[in-house]
Amino acid sequence: MTEYSEIAARLAALPDAELASVLHAATAGRPAFWAVRAALEEMAGVAHATSTGDVSPATESAQAHDQAVDGGASGQVGTASAVPVVPVHPAGIPASPATGGYSSGGVPTFESVRDKVEQRFGTAQGMGELDRQTPAGRSADEQWEAREKAARERLDQIRKSVHGNDNP
Known part of the structure; x- marks a missing residue:
């Protein structure tokens, strides 16, 4: 399996609520993904897919990821995964009400309008x-x-x- 297909397989194995939480956390602080984030919040309910901040997993240096993986004679990747663990926050922790100056419904927040004015x-x-x-x-x-x-x-x-x- 390639690195991306392994990530996709792991994500596909997650229950819907956990997948929504992971995607919600991964899109935090990324204004270009506001529509994805809003759809996740609408689909799962804001309380089900919340995070307290940006995802910042401990990752290895770029060199460790760029090195060739020794697959042995069979060409199979070892059992250890190079994918960092993404923390999944429990439900009930309030998320920031808006990302990028817009609410989950796409309405500008009071603060963003005031700042523009x-x-x-x-x-x-x-x-x-x-x-x-x-x-x-x-x-x-x-x-x-x-x-x-x-x-x-x-x-x-x-x-x-x-x-x-x-x-x-």
Whole structure:
């Protein structure tokens, strides 16, 4: 058997709940697999396929995996498996409610929306500050101030003329 077919055979031998837990743990922290993760959570119920974090099994160095396996005269791989053990967490341990800013149903979380709004607001503020530092921006600010001053003066004139007509 090849390494991949051995992994597939071991996964196929697992009961559905354990397989869902293994796949759920393997896709944790991988935004590209959000649809797989959401389908697993929907299929098994969120409480059945939960994990507390990313999968980080203790693995051997890359050299150990790249070495040729001595299969002996028959060409069979030994009984020891090169596949690291994947921890399967017991049911009932709450998982993070969202991965990549989306809930299991594909709806953006409040935190991700708030972060996007804050980022866009900060970007807009920064762009405004940079625009005011350019010659065109300074000119626009000077024009705005001149218009504000003219508007205040005209408003004062109107108030004086209205108050002047009120006194007999």
